[in-house]
Amino acid sequence: GGIVGVLGYGSGIIGRYSDLPDEFPGLEHFHTMRANQPSGWYYTASALRELCDIWDKHGSGVLNVHGATGDMVFLGTRTEELEPCFEALTAKGWDIGGSGSAMRSPSCCLGQSRCEWSCYDTMEACYQLTQEFQFDLHRPSFPYKYKLKFSGCPNDCVAAIARSDMSMIGV
Structure with a gap:
């Protein structure tokens, strides 16, 4: 890379x-x-x-x-x-994130673990999609960077709408 x-x-x-x-x-x-x-x-x-x-x-x-x-x-x-x-x-169990023309590390708000407004388990959704797309984080297959962000509610604490290519927002 x-x-x-x-x-x-x-x-x-x-x-x-x-x-x-x-x-x-x-x-x-x-x-x-x-x-x-x-x-x-x-x-x-x-x-x-x-x-x-x-x-x-x-x-x-x-x-x-x-x-x-x-x-x-x-x-x-x-x-x-x-x-x-x-x-x-x-x-130690850590992995490296994406850079360049690759899928970037998906990220999420703290969701139901600490927020009463969260409409779904953002951390589980983020984890599952991170595992699903891990190959794309490490071996760039996209023509440009691609970001996924998960917000548990319309407050959008991770700024998914403004800072990602695909926003998953609970309603």
């Missing part, structure tokens, strides 16, 4: 090389990785520590808790650290 990647995956890595390595030392390589978020974006403190420990070891230690995709976005690593980081993530 693109200029860099991990074995068997066509997305999830956003490659970046600097044309000015002498002017910006340490940024010759500054690749970004995306880790799939859990449904409803629930992270335990131990899961966050686990992710941060992996990124401290294999990357810059800098991350965005959530991008527009809902993925955990790891900012800045070297090419030779991509595969070891991916192996460390998968060994």
